[in-house]
Structures are given as structure tokens and as C-alpha cells.
Amino acid sequence: MSSHVVQDTAALTGRTLRHVTRSPDTIVTTAVMPIALLLLFVFVLGGAIDTGSASYVDYLLPGVLLITVASGVSYTAFRLFQDKQSGIIDRFRSMPITRSALLWAHVLTSVTANALSLLLVLAVGLLIGFRPAAGPAAWCAVVGLLLLVTLTLTWVAIVPGLLARTVDGASAFSYPLILLPFVSSAFVPTGSMPAPVRLFAEHQPVTAIVDTLRALLAGQPVEGSIWPAIAWCAGVLVIAQVVAVRLFRRAAA
Amino acid sequence: MSTTAISVHGLVKSYKGVPVLRGVDLDVEAGTVLALLGANGAGKTTLIRVLATLQAADGGTCSVAGHDITEDPLSVRKASSLTGQFAAVDEILSGRENLQLIARLRHHSRPRQAAEDLLRRFALQEAADRRVGTYSGGMRRRLDIAMSLVGDPAVLYLDEPTTGLDPAGRAEVWQTMRALADAGTTVLLTTQYLEEAEQLADRIAILHEGRILVTGTLAELHALLPPREVEHVQKQPGLEDVFLALTAAGSGGMEESL
Ligand SMILES: Nc1ncnc2c1ncn2[C@@H]1O[C@H](COP(=O)(O)OP(=O)(O)OP(=O)(O)O)[C@@H](O)[C@H]1O
Numbered sequence: 458m459s460s461h462v463v464q465d466t467a468a469l470t471g472r473t474l475r476h477v478t479r480s481p482d483t484i485v486t487t488a489v490m491p492i493a494l495l496l497l498f499v500f501v502l503g504g505a506i507d508t509g510s511a512s513y514v515d516y517l518l519p520g521v522l523l524i525t526v527a528s529g530v531s532y533t534a535f536r537l538f539q540d541k542q543s544g545i546i547d548r549f550r551s552m553p554i555t556r557s558a559l560l561w562a563h564v565l566t567s568v569t570a571n572a573l574s575l576l577l578v579l580a581v582g583l584l585i586g587f588r589p590a591a592g593p594a595a596w597c598a599v600v601g602l603l604l605l606v607t608l609t610l611t612w613v614a615i616v617p618g619l620l621a622r623t624v625d626g627a628s629a630f631s632y633p634l635i636l637l638p639f640v641s642s643a644f645v646p647t648g649s650m651p652a653p654v655r656l657f658a659e660h661q662p663v664t665a666i667v668d669t670l671r672a673l674l675a676g677q678p679v680e681g682s683i684w685p686a687i688a689w690c691a692g693v694l695v696i697a698q699v700v701a702v703r704l705f706r707r708a709a710a
Numbered sequence: 711m712s713t714t715a716i717s718v719h720g721l722v723k724s725y726k727g728v729p730v731l732r733g734v735d736l737d738v739e740a741g742t743v744l745a746l747l748g749a750n751g752a753g754k755t756t757l758i759r760v761l762a763t764l765q766a767a768d769g770g771t772c773s774v775a776g777h778d779i780t781e782d783p784l785s786v787r788k789a790s791s792l793t794g795q796f797a798a799v800d801e802i803l804s805g806r807e808n809l810q811l812i813a814r815l816r817h818h819s820r821p822r823q824a825a826e827d828l829l830r831r832f833a834l835q836e837a838a839d840r841r842v843g844t845y846s847g848g849m850r851r852r853l854d855i856a857m858s859l860v861g862d863p864a865v866l867y868l869d870e871p872t873t874g875l876d877p878a879g880r881a882e883v884w885q886t887m888r889a890l891a892d893a894g895t896t897v898l899l900t901t902q903y904l905e906e907a908e909q910l911a912d913r914i915a916i917l918h919e920g921r922i923l924v925t926g927t928l929a930e931l932h933a934l935l936p937p938r939e940v941e942h943v944q945k946q947p948g949l950e951d952v953f954l955a956l957t958a959a960g961s962g963g964m965e966e967s968l
């Protein structure tokens with residue numbers, strides 16, 4: 458069976474990628490809300506926020522990139538839910554296909570779709586004055602970290618996709634994910650927050666990830682934030698993957 | 711050749727404590743068509759899902775094409791194919807893409823050719839490059855069955871394959887099933903149309919209250935009807951009369967009498 462892992466995953470990824478290319482609006486829809494937030498905060502609210510850095514776009518963009526991924530993965534949950542509803546998962550499960558191939562197909566498709574949405578948001582950022590100072594190595598680190606975040610959130614999204622009973626249930630999980638950056642250093646420095654909120658904000662993963670991305674994009678040393686950022690992602694990734702694969706194995710019910 | 715393609719012994723399955731299958735025994739000889747009859751909720755779909763390795767049984771043993779379903783599910787999946795009660799097709803892909811996908815996943819050496827052949831066989835060539843989302847119910851069902859035939863599996867489960875088809879579509883599916891049986895495929899078929907069982911099946915089994923009430927050829931089932939009743943009917947009694955008489959009579963006595 459294992460000799461066909463790559464073939465099976467490729468065939469199934471081709472299928473889910475077609476789902477994306479045949480409704481390209483999902484890429485745009487994913488990017489619209491983060492872009493609106495970007496414009497709103499930069500042009501309306503940003504003037505009142507003191508970040509201590511020269512340009513608010515530069516400060517804000519990493520957080521908006523995270524929000525993009527958080528809303529993008531809800532489509533993965535949606536597509537998986539549809540597969541379950543239509544009975545096609547059962548069809549695949551009754552065939553001699555490598556068990557994990559279908560989930561990996563959804564994951565690879567999610568990574569591709571999110572990469573496109575991220576490029577769209579980044580382009581708008583550049584248009585309105587985002588000026589990264591990162592060198593090639595720092596860019597590689599940025600791409601690597603965004604990839605890790607996307608993989609993590611995608612595996613998280615697979616769980617509700619498999620569990621949900623309704624379409625709304627399948628994508629509702631992404632709302633808290635989208636809100637989490639608001640209680641982090643993504644929009645305003647945590648120093649301005651009241652003590653209990655600040656305590657939460659400084660110890661949740663978004664702050665570590667955003668601080669790391671911000672430092673990398675600004676061409677500055679990442680200090681202490683990169684290890685917690687990686688540890689959070691890796692930890693959640695492993696747990697989500699184990700749960701998702703388990704659910705998929707007994708998804709028969 | 712009289713090997714057993716599907717063999718079920720003492721199969722027990724319940725959902726959250728509610729028993730559905732209470733000890734099913736069933737053998738299907740290779741290359742024959744067995745029609746499984748039963749009222750709504752009798753457990754036909756459940757039995758097929760267990761045999762297709764989609765659901766684990768609570769007890770009993772089943773083997774398909776000589777492979778135990780729990781010990782060697784992969785071999786079972788290689789040897790068999792399922793057309794479920796509700797069409798399982800990809801709505802966003804075209805009919806051709808659906809077939810090619812299944813052919814790739816079955817590791818067919820020439821997936822394009824396999825898809826082309828099945829499109830022709832199921833009269834889907836004209837619609838081949840349209841999204842399946844635009845297909846009529848009958849076309850969808852034909853595609854669904856075609857997808858199950860990719861790679862010529864030795865054992866085929868068809869769960870109410872003609873439900874929702876018009877008479878012409880049904881006749882087509884019947885023809886296909888006959889051709890499959892002639893070519894040596896073993897078919898386990900469930901149906902609500904007793905006429906379908908009469909027309910197609912080599913043997914008929916009736917699932918009632920979690921057990922197989924009777925199995926036999928059409929003639930053997932006819933012989934089970936009490937003679938008095940037969941006299942009252944002018945023409946040869948249909949399978950429907952037999953089915954209703956048996957399932958109404960309660961399991962005990964009838965089972966003994968076979
Ligand atoms: N996943 C499930 N969870 C709980 N109960 C179930 C589940 N699947 C089936 N059942 C129950 O098991 C019984 C048998 O269902 P099954 O679908 O096998 O019947 P069937 O003979 O195929 O009926 P039909 O002719 O309506 O298709 C029914 O009472 C049904 O409600």
C-alpha cells in the first residue's frame with residue numbers, strides 16, 4: 458500500500474486543486490477581509506496607535522497575514538465537510554487507497570490556496586507603503602514560519618471539517634482564530650493593555666509568531682520570540698494531526 | 711466452479727446498543743447475482759457497509775474473495791467495489807474527470823482509456839466534459855455505477871442501484887448487471903423493486919429482523935408459499951406475494967420450513 462502514497466496523494470490533490478481553481482473567488486474572499494482590516498487600521502485607526510515604530514503598516518502586516526491564513530483554512534474545513542456529506546469519502550475509504558492520502562491532498566491544497574491569498578494581501582500591503590527590510594535568509598525564515606502556521610491551522614481545520622454536522626459548524630471554528638490576533642501584539646503593543654489581558658496576550662502563540670515575523674521582515678534579530686513561536690506551532694500541529702487522523706480512521710459512523 | 715465469493719457467518723452489528731444485524735449468515739457463490747431484500751431499516755445498507763470495510767462488525771466473521779474483512783481489509787478493497795445507496799460523485803469535476811480519478815486511484819495502467827470505455831458503455835459521452843453538478847439524477851447514478859466498475863472488481867456491491875432511475879435507465883443498468891454476471895463478477899444487490907430481483911438474481915435472500923429469513927432461487931421461494939394461497943391467484947404468484955407472506959408470517963416457522 459505504501460508504495461502508492463505519492464501517486465494517491467497526487468491524484469487526490471489534483472482533484473481538490475481543481476475545486477479551488479474552479480471557484481477562484483475563494484482565494485479572493487479569503488483575502489478581502491484581511492485587506493479591509495489592513496486598510497481600516499492603517500488609514501482610520503492607525504494614526505491613534507502608538508507602536509513606537511516609524512510605519513504602522515510595517516507593524517501591522519504580520520498580524521494581518523496570520524488573519525489571512527486563519528480565514529483561509531476555513532475553506533479546507535468546508536471542502537472536507539462537503540466530501541463527507543457527498544459520500545465521496547466513503548467511496549475513497551472503500552477503495553485500496555493509502556489512508557492518509559485524502560487528508561494530505563486537502564492539506565497541500567490548503568497550503569497552495571493560502572499562499573495565493575497571502576501574496577494578494579502582501580501586494581496590497583506593498584501598495585500602501587509596506588517596506589520590508591528583510592534579506593534573503595530572513596525572507597526564507599518568513600516563508601518557513603508562514604508555512605508552518607498554515608500547516609498547523611490546516612490540520613486544526615480538518616477536525617471540525619470531519620466532525621461538523623452542518624456547513625456553518627464546519628467553518629465556525631475559524632472565528633476565534635481570527636479574533637485571537639486582536640488580543641495579541643498584532644494591532645497594538647501589549648504594553649498598553651491592562652495587566653490580566655496583557656498577561657494573556659504576551660503568552661498566547663499569536664504574539665510570539667507576529668513578533669518573530671515583524672522582526673524578520675524589518676531585518677532585525679528575532680530575539681526570544683522565534684522558539685516559542687515554533688514550539689506553539691509544532692505542538693498544536695502534532696496534536697491536531699493525531700486527532701484528525703484518528704477521526705478520519707473512524708469517520709465511518 | 712463453485713467457490714464462495716462472499717461469506718458471512720454470525721454477523722452482529724448494533725448502533726448504540728440498538729441491534730440491527732443479529733446473526734446474519736449468507737453465502738454468495740462466485741459469479742452469481744444475489745438480491746438482498748428487506749423492508750426499510752432492515753439493515754441492508756449496514757450489511758453492505760460492513761462488507762465494504764466501511765464499518766466494523768461487533769461479531770461474526772465475513773470474508774470477501776477469500777480475504778477476511780477485519781484481518782485483510784486492503785485485499786478486500788482491492789477485490790471489491792461499492793455503489794452506495796446515494797450517489798457518491800464529485801460534483802465539481804466532470805464525468806470524465808471523475809472516472810479518471812477513480813482509475814488513477816485504482817492504479818489502472820491506462821486511466822484515460824478506462825474512463826473513455828466506461829463513458830461509452832454508460833452513454834455518458836455527450837455529457838463527459840460537463841460538471842457533474844449539472845447532471846440529472848439518472849446520469850449521476852449511471853456515472854456512480856460506472857465509477858464502481860473501474861478496474862473490473864471481482865465483487866460488486868450495489869445498494870439500490872436503480873432507485874430514482876426512469877424505466878429506460880433501469881433497463882440499462884439491468885443489462886449492465888447481466889453482462890457483469892455473465893463475465894463472472896459476483897454481485898450483491900439490494901433493491902426495493904422485487905421485479906428487479908426476479909429479473910436479475912440467481913438467488914434471493916430476505917433480511918428480516920436482523921437475520922436472513924430465507925435464501926433460495928425464485929422457484930424455491932415460490933414453493934414456500936402455502937399452496938392454498940397459490941390456488942387463489944390466477945397467474946403465477948409474484949415475488950411480492952412471497953415477500954409479503956414471509957415477512958408478515960414472522961421469522962420462526964418459516965425459517966424452519968426451509
Ligand atoms: N450510523 C447510524 N447510527 C445509528 N443508527 C443507524 C446508523 N445507520 C443505520 N442505522 C439504523 O440501522 C437500521 C438499519 O439501517 P440500514 O440503513 O442498514 O437499513 P436499510 O435496510 O438499508 O434501509 P433502507 O431500505 O431504508 O435503505 C435503521 O434502523 C437505521 O436507523
Ligand SMILES: [Mg+2]
Pocket residue numbers: 754755756795869
Ligand atoms: Mg439502505
